[in-house]
Amino acid sequence: xxxxxxxxxxxxxxxxxxxxxxxxxxxxxxxxxxxxxxxxxxxxxxxxxxxxxxxxxxxxxxxxxxxxxxxxxxxxxxxxxxxxxxxxxxxxxxxxxxxxxxxxxxxxxxxxxxxxxxxxxxxxxxxxxxxxxxxxxxxxxxxxxxxxxxxxxxxxxxxxxxxxxxxxxxxxxxxxxxxxxxxxxxxxxx
Amino acid sequence: xxxxxxxxxxxxxxxxxxxxxxxxxxxxxxxxxxxxxxxxxxxxxxxxxxxxxxxxxxxxxxxxxxxxxxxxxxxxxxxxxxxxxxxxxxxxxxxxxxxxxxxxxxxxxxxxxxxxxxxxxxxxxxxxxxxxxxxxxxxxxxxxxxxxxxxxxxxxxxxxxxxxxxxxxxxxxxxxxxxxxxxxxxxxxxxxxxxxxxxxxxxxxxxxxxxxxxxxxxxxxxxxxxxxxxxxxxxxxxxxxxxxxxxxxxxxxxxxxxxxxxxxxxxxxxxxxxxxxxxxxxxxxxxxxxxxxxxxxxxxxxxxxxxxxxxxxxxxxxxxxxxxxxxxxxxxxxxxxxxxxxxxxxxxxxxxxxxxxxxxxxxxxxxxxxxxxxxxxxxxxxxxxxxxxxxxxxxxxxxxxxxxxxxxxxxxxxxxxxxxxxxxxxxxxxxxxxxxxxxxxxxxxxxxxxxxxxxxxxxxxxxxxxxxxxxxxxxxxxxxxxxxxxxxxxxxxxxxxxxxxxxxxxxxxxxxxxxxxxxxxxxxxxxxxxxxxxxxxxxxxxxxxxxxxxxxxxxxxxxxxxxxxxxxxxxxxxxxxxxx
Numbered sequence: 184x185x186x187x188x189x190x191x192x193x194x195x196x197x198x199x200x201x202x203x204x205x206x207x208x209x210x211x212x213x214x215x216x217x218x219x220x221x222x223x224x225x226x227x228x229x230x231x232x233x234x235x236x237x238x239x240x241x242x243x244x245x246x247x248x249x250x251x252x253x254x255x256x257x258x259x260x261x262x263x264x265x266x267x268x269x270x271x272x273x274x275x276x277x278x279x280x281x282x283x284x285x286x287x288x289x290x291x292x293x294x295x296x297x298x299x300x301x302x303x304x305x306x307x308x309x310x311x312x313x314x315x316x317x318x319x320x321x322x323x324x325x326x327x328x329x330x331x332x333x334x335x336x337x338x339x340x341x342x343x344x345x346x347x348x349x350x351x352x353x354x355x356x357x358x359x360x361x362x363x364x365x366x367x368x369x370x371x372x373x
Numbered sequence: 374x375x376x377x378x379x380x381x382x383x384x385x386x387x388x389x390x391x392x393x394x395x396x397x398x399x400x401x402x403x404x405x406x407x408x409x410x411x412x413x414x415x416x417x418x419x420x421x422x423x424x425x426x427x428x429x430x431x432x433x434x435x436x437x438x439x440x441x442x443x444x445x446x447x448x449x450x451x452x453x454x455x456x457x458x459x460x461x462x463x464x465x466x467x468x469x470x471x472x473x474x475x476x477x478x479x480x481x482x483x484x485x486x487x488x489x490x491x492x493x494x495x496x497x498x499x500x501x502x503x504x505x506x507x508x509x510x511x512x513x514x515x516x517x518x519x520x521x522x523x524x525x526x527x528x529x530x531x532x533x534x535x536x537x538x539x540x541x542x543x544x545x546x547x548x549x550x551x552x553x554x555x556x557x558x559x560x561x562x563x564x565x566x567x568x569x570x571x572x573x574x575x576x577x578x579x580x581x582x583x584x585x586x587x588x589x590x591x592x593x594x595x596x597x598x599x600x601x602x603x604x605x606x607x608x609x610x611x612x613x614x615x616x617x618x619x620x621x622x623x624x625x626x627x628x629x630x631x632x633x634x635x636x637x638x639x640x641x642x643x644x645x646x647x648x649x650x651x652x653x654x655x656x657x658x659x660x661x662x663x664x665x666x667x668x669x670x671x672x673x674x675x676x677x678x679x680x681x682x683x684x685x686x687x688x689x690x691x692x693x694x695x696x697x698x699x700x701x702x703x704x705x706x707x708x709x710x711x712x713x714x715x716x717x718x719x720x721x722x723x724x725x726x727x728x729x730x731x732x733x734x735x736x737x738x739x740x741x742x743x744x745x746x747x748x749x750x751x752x753x754x755x756x757x758x759x760x761x762x763x764x765x766x767x768x769x770x771x772x773x774x775x776x777x778x779x780x781x782x783x784x785x786x787x788x789x790x791x792x793x794x795x796x797x798x799x800x801x802x803x804x805x806x807x808x809x810x811x812x813x814x815x816x817x818x819x820x821x822x823x824x825x826x827x828x829x830x831x832x833x834x835x836x837x838x839x840x841x842x843x844x845x846x847x848x849x850x851x852x853x854x855x856x857x858x859x860x861x862x863x864x865x866x867x868x869x870x871x872x873x874x875x876x877x878x879x880x881x882x883x884x885x886x887x888x889x890x891x892x893x894x895x896x897x898x899x900x901x902x903x904x905x906x907x908x909x910x911x912x913x914x915x916x917x918x919x920x921x922x923x924x925x926x927x928x929x930x931x932x933x934x935x936x937x938x939x940x941x942x943x944x945x946x947x948x949x950x951x952x953x
Contacts, residue, residue, distance in 0.1 A: 193569060197517075201509060208510050238696070245693035251514040251534060254569040 185214055186240035187266070187336050190229040190247060191254040194220065198252045202229065205250060211235060211243055215333030226254065230335045263339045269308045269332045271296070272318065275325030276303045284324055291317045302327060388559035393521035393552040394423035397485065400528040402427050403560055406456050408816055410434055410443040414460020416500060417487030419552035432816065432845055435837035437464050439809035441471020442835070445480045446773060446810030449796045451817030452606075454481045454535050461487045462500030465546070466507065470803050472542045473511040477800025478627060479604060481540035483531045484512075490550040491519040505546050513541030521554035525563040533565035538572025539691040540604055574692065576705040576712060584686045584703045585719040591660035591684075593728045594620045597643065597672075600627035600799070601665015601690060607710035608632070608792045611664060614713050619725045621732060623651045625666050626784055627799040634768070634788035640732065644672040645934045646781040649742075649943055650735035652934070656941040657731075658683045665689065665709040668698040669800065670936075678939035688712045742931070742946045745786070753901045755854045755924040756782045761901070762824065762852060763787040765908035771821040773797070773814055773849075775807035775831035778860035781930040783826050805834030811849045812842055822850070822912065829855040829881050839891045842917055850911040851919040853884055856926045864929045868944065888919040898922045 192198045199218055206213050212234040221228045233243055240258055247256045276284055284303055288295060293307035307317055311334060318329060391399060397420050401409065410432045413421045424431060434440035437459040444455030455475075459468055465486040475482045489498045505517045514534050516527040524547060531543040576584075588594065602611050608631050615622050615638050622632045623643040632639055643651040652674075655661065661683045666672065668687075673679040676698050685701040687694075688709050695704035705712045740746065744756045759782045762770075768788050773796040774780040780797055789795050796814055798806045811825035832853050842849055863877040885895030896907045898920055911918035931946035 197505070200506070204509050242693065242697060245695075248571070249691070249693055251567050251570045 184234075184236055186233050186235050186237070186243065186258060186260045187264070187334065188229075188231045188233065188240075188243065188247070189257040189259055189336055189338070190231060191221070191256075192227050192229060192250075193252040193254065194225050194227040195252060198227070199229075201250050201252060202231075202247070205246055206231075206233070206243075209242070209246055211239070217333045217335050230333075232334050257338060259336050259338050264336050265339065266310055266334055266336050267308050268311045268314050268334055269306070270314045270318070271330050272305045272307070272321060272326060273297075273302055273328040274305060274321045275301060275327060277301070280324050284321065287317070287320055293317060386560065388557050388562070390555055391558045392419070392423065393524050393547065393554050393556055394419040395426070396521065396524040396556055396558045397528065397547070397552070398423055398427035398429060399558055399560075400525055400532075401429055401456060404454070404529075404532045406454070408432055408447060408813075409456045409458050410440040410447070410813065411458030411485075412437050412440055412460070412464060414462075414464045414487065414500070416461035416489055416549050417458060417464070417485075417547075417552075418460075419549060420458070420485070420487065420547070431458075432812075432841065434809065435840050436835065437467035438470050438805065439835050439838045439841065441468045441482065441484065442474065442803075442806050442809035443813035443816075443838075443841075444482050444484075445471060445475050445478075445806075446796055446813030447817045448475075448480050448482060448813075449810070450771060450793055450814035450821070452793070453817070454483055454532055455813065456483050456485070458485045459487070460500065461489055461504070461546075462502045464500075465502055465504035469507065469511065470801075472508055472544065474798050474801045474803050474806065475542040476511045476513070478798060479540050479600060480542065481535040482542040483528070483535050484542060484544045485528075486544065486546045487552070488517070488546045488548045491548045492550070494519075494548070505544065508544050511542070512544050513539075515544040516546065518545060518547045518551050521551050521556035524551060524556065525558050525560065526565075529560075529563045530565040530567055534567065534570065538570075539601075572690075573708075574690065574706040576707050576715070580703055580705055581712075581715055581719070584705055585716060587660055587684050587686060587703065588618065588620075588662065588716070589719075589721045589723065591620075591723075592725070593658045593731075594618070594660035594662065594725070595640070595655055595658045595683075596620050596622045597625065597655070597661060597663040597666055598622055598628040598631045599625045599664060599666020601709050602628060602631040603665075603792050605665060605690070605709040607665065607708075607713060610710055610713040610717065612636075614717055614720065617717070618720050618723050619729070620662070620723075621654065621725075621729060623647070623655060625669070625672050625799070626797060628666065629784060630789040630792045630794045633790045635790060638729075642784050643940075644669075645674070646785070646930050646932065648736075648785065649739040649932045649945065650732060652932070652940045652943060653735045654732045655680050655683075656939070661685045663687045663689070663701075664713070667691075667694045670698070671799075673699060674934045674940035674942075675937055680940075742948065744928075744946065749901070752925050753899065753904075753923065754928050755779055755856065755860075755922075756786050756928075757901050758852070758854060758898070758904050758922045758924055759783050759786040759826065761904035762826070762908055765905045766822060766824070766912075769822065770794070770824045771796070771814055771818060772824050772826055773807050773811035775825075775827040776802045776804045776861075777828045777831060778856075778864065778928075778930050779826055779828045779854040781861075782854075785930075804828075804831035807831065808835050808849070808851065809838045809841070811851075812838060812845070812847050815847050815849050816845070823848075825849055825851045827851065827853055828860060829853055829857065829879060829884075830859045832884075833879075833881070836887070839888070839893060839919075843891050843893065848915070848917050850917060852908075853919065853921050854924055855881065855884065855921055856924050856928075857881065858926055860926075861930070863926075864933075867929060868933070868935070884919060884921040893917050893919050895919045895921060
């Protein structure tokens, strides 16, 4: 099974390498990893999908916390959360097929972002399933190129990005659970 | 958290203008560093050049690996942070084995390396190595510092991280232009504040109550004492806990010394080469209370057969160690001393006399197989030599061992009464550790009688450090347990590879002559009767003494739990009539 983590890290050189190196040396299998800025200066946010069971997920979380640059780890696998993947798909479009493709794009609430004489570029966001499905229906027209960001996740509700300047109780991560059993929702603020 | 090593109280001072190199020494001085172990080179020369103005003694090693092992021995013997220094490229890569050793054994080190100037980074410049990349998996944290202003904050944070929580090595790589640049050095402004670092954990009250219920209800409990008890300064409270509950105490290799060897509740070492009765007691226990240890595979044998009938309580400062190898019933995450002080008022005195009597029986049965109880056959065995060293030093020496058979015999036959009296590498197992680590230990504890107990193989990996010893005027006595081969590997070949002894016999130099080349007194010991007098001569001699103790080649460390076997499936020493 897969586990999804939202990891807040200090935005410093080499931090992605530290996280990736940890996963490699502990033999945790990364299925996808996305990283980007947050609205808080100095804090980057990663969404990491790891192929591991619940016991393994607890180990992943505890080991991530050992990295000095890791601010907070939220295991959102069992938490109500919104998942999104973004894809850009370049598909062959002839004068005959162009309108068919545009109809399909409408059905998926995707957008045409570039038009060329013999192709269209489609931008779509959604769950991985939805994007897989759009790719399946576009494939017969001839997919020239496709790129996906991998999963990003955000827990529902009022959680905040930790701040980096003034450490606070809210910034301290939860204690790793040491009892067996399903993980409860992660306390997001203290 | 390591205690009693708080840096010297810093007087509040106005920021000064310093060079980056001066900032390095200013930091070390304010952290209370007395010794730095290192080796100079081009990219670290600005720092060496600035050294003379500061009250820090530099020990010139003969190899950077030796410098790091010295800093490690210094830290383990004295309880402070060890500091090692080297240049870029080969200087830095030579440190790798020492750093990995410290990482595996949670030893607090700060390693400072020079780096090529920031403009040359990434250009494959002369002696350029990405040492922060190389040491990423073997340091607790590391820094690449490219500006003079960052040196103070990085070094201060490095010391804080090295010594707090579960200690470990931190590497600070400083470019040459940062060393040569000027900075506004503001000690108070550089107070460490890594926002994501949380070394302090406390167990929850419900977990503490659960643990107390298990402890008070146990019929056959065993305490397992690991290195964390020493690192956390918890020896006293462990003793109080054991005595109040009358729970017997087993130790990991690195836990030896944390509990007095002659204490009636002391069982001895457990694990792969642990005493048979200890492993049997662990396997028969109904409660394991593991204190500051990490269930290393050398301790547990096959994890799913480890202590099968026991509930398990794990007191550990590093949350990532709990449930990593052995699933436990209660994980108490926190400083082992704090946790035990929390538990102590809640434990009830308990009568475990039936359990202790049962262990006593196991012990009597096993002792009959000890080589010490065999008739003298005129040969000198390594176990005899170590036993006699223990007797002749009255168990009061600070012993630093290398890695291999002699290390296990030391753990079995030298009974340690006090904490930090055995320094040995448990996790990484680097041959060549003993001599340099012993030099560091002696500098940390000048009043201790320090013995380096080494095999003839491991000694030759770092014997160049005899030069450091002589240059520094350090008296470390060396006992080479010389069996003319790589004994532990040979033992594996004997048991598991059809006694095909490939690449394990050694042709050795004459170690006594070698010693004399360094102006060190050497004594050869070939008979059992010679061990005690030679140790006495060493004690009486002003300078260092090297004993070349020629022991039997064909002996093995017993008992032995083979890799992947359960802890109670031990290969035992054959009864006397069947050996040789």
